Amino acid sequence: MTTRRQLANAVRALAMDAVQKANSGHPGMPMGMADIAEVLWNDFHRHNPANPHWFNRDRFLLSNGHGSMLQYALLHLTGYDLPMSELERFRQLHSKTPGHPEAHETVGVETTTGPLGQGIANGVGFALAEKVLAERFNRPGFDVVDHHTWVFCGDGCLMEGISQEAISLAGTWKLGKLTLIYDDNNISIDGEVPGWFTDDTAARFEACGWHVVRDVDGHDAEKVKVALAAAKAETGKPSLVMCKTIIGFGAPHKEGKESSHGAPLGKDEVAAARDMLDWRYAPFEIPAEIYAGWDAKPAGAKREAEWNALFADYAKAHPEQAAELQRRLAAKLPENWAAASQAWVEKLQADGPDVASRKASQMTLDAYGPLLPELIGGSADLAGSNLTIWKGSVSVTEASPNANYIHSGVREFGMTAIGTGLALHGGFIPYDATFLVFSDYARNAVRMSALIPAHSIHVYTHDSIGLGEDGPTHQPVEHLASLRYIPNNRVWRPCDAVESAVSWKVAIERKDGPSCLVFSRQTLKHQQRDAQQLADIARGAYVLSDPADTKFKAILIATGSEVELAMEAARTLAQQGLPVRVVSMPCTETFDAQPLEYREGVLPGWCRARVAVEAGISDFWRKYVGLDGEVIGMTTFGASAPAEQLFEYFGFTVTNVVDAVKRVTG
Numbered sequence: 001m002t003t004r005r006q007l008a009n010a011v012r013a014l015a016m017d018a019v020q021k022a023n024s025g026h027p028g029m030p031m032g033m034a035d036i037a038e039v040l041w042n043d044f045h046r047h048n049p050a051n052p053h054w055f056n057r058d059r060f061l062l063s064n065g066h067g068s069m070l071q072y073a074l075l076h077l078t079g080y081d082l083p084m085s086e087l088e089r090f091r092q093l094h095s096k097t098p099g100h101p102e103a104h105e106t107v108g109v110e111t112t113t114g115p116l117g118q119g120i121a122n123g124v125g126f127a128l129a130e131k132v133l134a135e136r137f138n139r140p141g142f143d144v145v146d147h148h149t150w151v152f153c154g155d156g157c158l159m160e161g162i163s164q165e166a167i168s169l170a171g172t173w174k175l176g177k178l179t180l181i182y183d184d185n186n187i188s189i190d191g192e193v194p195g196w197f198t199d200d201t202a203a204r205f206e207a208c209g210w211h212v213v214r215d216v217d218g219h220d221a222e223k224v225k226v227a228l229a230a231a232k233a234e235t236g237k238p239s240l241v242m243c244k245t246i247i248g249f250g251a252p253h254k255e256g257k258e259s260s261h262g263a264p265l266g267k268d269e270v271a272a273a274r275d276m277l278d279w280r281y282a283p284f285e286i287p288a289e290i291y292a293g294w295d296a297k298p299a300g301a302k303r304e305a306e307w308n309a310l311f312a313d314y315a316k317a318h319p320e321q322a323a324e325l326q327r328r329l330a331a332k333l334p335e336n337w338a339a340a341s342q343a344w345v346e347k348l349q350a351d352g353p354d355v356a357s358r359k360a361s362q363m364t365l366d367a368y369g370p371l372l373p374e375l376i377g378g379s380a381d382l383a384g385s386n387l388t389i390w391k392g393s394v395s396v397t398e399a400s401p402n403a404n405y406i407h408s409g410v411r412e413f414g415m416t417a418i419g420t421g422l423a424l425h426g427g428f429i430p431y432d433a434t435f436l437v438f439s440d441y442a443r444n445a446v447r448m449s450a451l452i453p454a455h456s457i458h459v460y461t462h463d464s465i466g467l468g469e470d471g472p473t474h475q476p477v478e479h480l481a482s483l484r485y486i487p488n489n490r491v492w493r494p495c496d497a498v499e500s501a502v503s504w505k506v507a508i509e510r511k512d513g514p515s516c517l518v519f520s521r522q523t524l525k526h527q528q529r530d531a532q533q534l535a536d537i538a539r540g541a542y543v544l545s546d547p548a549d550t551k552f553k554a555i556l557i558a559t560g561s562e563v564e565l566a567m568e569a570a571r572t573l574a575q576q577g578l579p580v581r582v583v584s585m586p587c588t589e590t591f592d593a594q595p596l597e598y599r600e601g602v603l604p605g606w607c608r609a610r611v612a613v614e615a616g617i618s619d620f621w622r623k624y625v626g627l628d629g630e631v632i633g634m635t636t637f638g639a640s641a642p643a644e645q646l647f648e649y650f651g652f653t654v655t656n657v658v659d660a661v662k663r664v665t666g
Helices: 004-022 028-044 065-078 118-137 155-159 161-172 201-207 221-233 267-277 288-294 297-317 319-329 337-351 357-371 412-425 436-451 479-484 497-509 531-539 562-575 588-592 596-602 618-625 643-649 654-664
Strands: 059-062 149-154 178-184 211-217 239-244 375-379 405-407 429-435 457-461 490-492 515-518 542-545 554-558 580-584 610-617 630-634
Touching (some): 004 065, 004 221, 004 267, 028 065, 028 149, 028 221, 065 288, 118 149, 118 161, 118 412, 118 436, 149 155, 155 178, 201 239, 211 221, 221 239, 297 319, 337 357, 337 497, 337 531, 357 375, 357 457, 357 497, 375 412, 429 436, 436 457, 436 515, 479 490, 479 610, 497 515, 497 531, 531 542, 531 588, 542 596, 554 562, 554 618, 554 654, 588 596, 610 618, 610 654, 618 630, 630 654
Parallel strands (some): 059 149, 149 178, 211 239, 429 457, 457 515, 610 630
Antiparallel strands (some): 542 580
16 A cells, blocks of 8 residues: 555655756755645645635645756646646756746646745735635535645745745734645755754744744654644634745755755765655656555546536526636626726726826726726825825735625735736736835745736835935835836836826736836826827837928827926927927837837937937937937935925926927927
8 A cells, every 4th residue: 555655655755766867956955844845735635636726725835946856746646737747857948847936837726926025915915816706606505716825945945035025914913714834844055054044933833923833853753633623723813833844855864955956966965865755666667556555546536527517506506606606717807897897997088087096996996896896906005196096995814705806914925926826826807006216125926926927916115306305215216117127027107197098007907917007296287188198009119290381390109207308308398499399108018119110200210309208217219219319217226305495406298308309309
């Protein structure tokens, strides 16, 4: 009879063999957590390898993603479409087994992990999604939303500050279907952790409202099983299961040492580990009885069939709710979305309000929110400044079927990574908000949302020196360029209420990555447009103004609050006999993705006399103005003064723009 230890040893063997063949990787964690993983995946984790996207599956996340071979081994052994040939290509170009788990590369991987601690925050987002959906859709006798989130983490994850942000919120939200399993092996890259990690981890989690199962022998399968059962039985709090393990378990000369963490064991040590583990098989060889002990396909098919039958009965009893849940899980927008959202854009264009774009954002939330029950989000303790609360907002701390608002407190990093979890779970379009300058705190989570990619919306207000008196600590300068340089990230900086509404519309409709919506503190003037200009906003840049009866001699390019400055300068130049074109470019990435013909129509190559104007770092705009053009932007930090004084002091004046145009036109 196959023992639990033999099943776990299959994971250990695959991990050390794959790392050895790649001559790169992290064998220590998979070998240390193999016994825990065997119990979890065989006794608790509800999933269906034949349908990795079955909605009511449990979610498994590997926050300590450097141990990726643990997850790949589990997916392969339990029956996912991850053949042995891919494990043999671990860490190789275009393989399905990259160095860290990537959701877009490997079937069965729920989120991309690697930067430590973010998997914990993603897991909080997954668990919050399950809770809010259950409150919205479950009915007596029909728990159609009922699944657990399991997260593996290590010492490094708990050292990262994001872990504290995430666990604090998880405790506040009482996420009883979240279990964090801690690989307490006392080792990080620099060696034994007591020199830099002496926290009372159990007390820390208990202080945050978690149920803690202490002192579990991570190599005793029965004790792990009891601990996981206790965690799952606690439904009023999230649970932490603290498992003492030995890193590199089974490698006789390297177990318990940092040398097993991030490098191949070496041929001799792999051979010695095979002897110590009594694993008598060649590299990448798994006997039939081991595969049989791991095979999760029959149980997974049975679970999914039972759920399908339950959902069929639910659909008969509650057809409207069933249809709505199916729509949201399919990431389809409501049938009336396109017409209603466009009507709002057209209304704003007709009404012509002069408002700060942050206020225009809130107005748009009031218009779009009732159309989108899947919209969920909030602010990092800046709701009154970011203006993220709309008329239909209901806090997730309330036991309400309409819960849709998240108060994250001052936790920009955790907030953003939790939003990624919400997006990846399905059924939601999440947004998060803070001041643009504090996007720095969240930057790696923004980057991960673009890499995954996740359908997240990052809202940033107080977008420039226009913030005013709070001074340079709160005035973003380099942030627009920095966010624009993240691949697959779309940054929108609208110039008025109309562009603000369009940016929200485009971000909601985009499914292949995140969007950053960047809004002003100060009032922005409404711009006149015809129907074609209105349609072209969504293309990222468009001609806002051209001379009426003559050919333009220069092009002014601007975003946000500087568009009105460009328009004023254009009017002054026209009076002086120098006609110019004004281009509003709210999203450079979207414009760059347009066909060449459209881009040439907006910025024709024959006109090299160009001036870009934006209250952000200047150098970003060189690619649009070329060597012959000029940029009016920021080259230093800001200062503390009223906004209008700052704009004048730093050169954002009509006179300065006019003079720049005259210089580039010779």
